[in-house]
Amino acid sequence: MMTGVRSMANAVEPRWHGDNYQSRFFWIHAASLLDAERPDVVEVTFEADGPKAFDDVVIRYDPGRPSASGPGRVTVDYHQIKWHADRSGRFGFEDLTKPEFINAASVSILERLRNAKAGAPEGAAFTLITTDKIKDDDQLAKLLSPKDGSLRLQDLMVGKTAASWMGKVRKCWREHLKLETDEQLLEVLAGFHIKDNHHDLEMLREHVSLRFRVVGLVGAETSTTFLYDDAAKQLKIKNLNRFDRESFEQWCRGENWFLPTRPASRRGVAIRTFQDGVTPIDMLEAMPDCTMTLTDHFDGRHLREGRTWGELQVPITDFLRRMLAARPDMRLFLDAHASVAFLAGATLGFKTGADVEVVQKGQNNPGQVWNAHDGVDGPDPVIATETVGDGKDIALAIGLARDPLVQVREYAASALPNVGTILHVLPDGGDDQKAVRGGAHAAAIAATVARAVASIRKPGGTVHVFVSGPNAFSFLLGQQAESMGRCIPYEFDFSGRVDGSYRPTFDI
16 A cells, blocks of 8 residues: 555656746746846746747746847747756757657647747747756757857858758758748747756755845745745645736735845846856846856866966956946846956955945855845954965965865965965864855955955065855955955866866956
8 A cells, every 4th residue: 555655656746846846937037026126027927828838937028128149129938847857858959849858749849839939929039948958969059059048040050951960950840840941940940949957946946045035035945845836836726827016016925925124126247157057048137238148268167278267357347347337236146166256356346336245156055145244244264374485475275165275285386386375264163165154254254364365465476366165255355355465366176177276267
């Protein structure tokens, strides 16, 4: 009897998870209905009565949101969500013609796209969200934009014959849709996006918690059960699936979801260097014109061959100064290397008048909004000074999450002959992923470190910065850069892909 019950649970559990995945995607977007910086989001619908196969989550805009991959504006986003219990699934361009790819009996995702576009409003975008991953050697992998997952139609048209690499794709899709010309195919594909290798369930939970707390709602990321999963089920029971700005606020108040103090409205600004999968444009925390995407410069977390960190410094600083000139208060999202966070802090230093809070995302600090004035204090760090030579330079080894002292000693001995002093910084109680408790604590540690550097800094010396810790801390330390003199931050080759050592990045 128990075996039967267990088998039934094993069969039902994936369906529950699939429903939760869809509902969490919905809550992320619904949060925008309370965001003063996103007045363009006017309606979010859960399992809408919209175009079949693209009705899981629908977001409407007025006026349309800017398109990240071309001119014009997107007036409505239709999403089809395809979740799997494991992440082993792989697919290519031919799978888009197969009904079984979307668990359908007779109609493929391309056919549903064609049918849906026939009745959609002007400016509509259609997105397939899937936890499966595109095959690395498939033509489809070369067609997707890293910015928003849209199809790069100009690349699809490369090759004149049906036997060419992209010609095979055109022929396959055109014949499947019973189209006569490539021009007709391009009309069907315009506005189609694919977000493969999408976030897992736990990451979506963190996204919901982050987005909710940013707009003044309870995050609930630490509870055993996630209350918003059950809330989505209640929506289905009550046949409520469509919210505008007014009705969503009323629902949240009725459910007592609002925090006692609502956070101040801030302009979202984002910098992205990591390529951990395409982030859907309408899940981005900042509008496209407030987002800097530098993923094309990187292969994973390493610079592509022929690229240099130095060539990124001026574009990053120019972007941040432009954002600051438009508005001093901002909420900074850094899906980026620690060196970028340090440079951002140095650019938005105390004398600039910038009022910045940083969203710290990651496995160990999911969705925390860090503000230097948030009142979350903690103990002073432990700082030790180690003399290694007569040079003027300082190697600053900061181990908040992981102690880098051994690697910094080795690197300084082999590559930094002018380093005479190593300044070793650890949290009180030792390195730990949660050693830094919040924004005020991080700011206090950064200020203490800067004072320690200033007290031993020699004229003409350089501070070599090695940080193992949250990006929000690196930003706050960067704000102290002026008092520390010339600074060069470093990135560590954790994967050992190059040499398992450090690389200098910016000269600040």
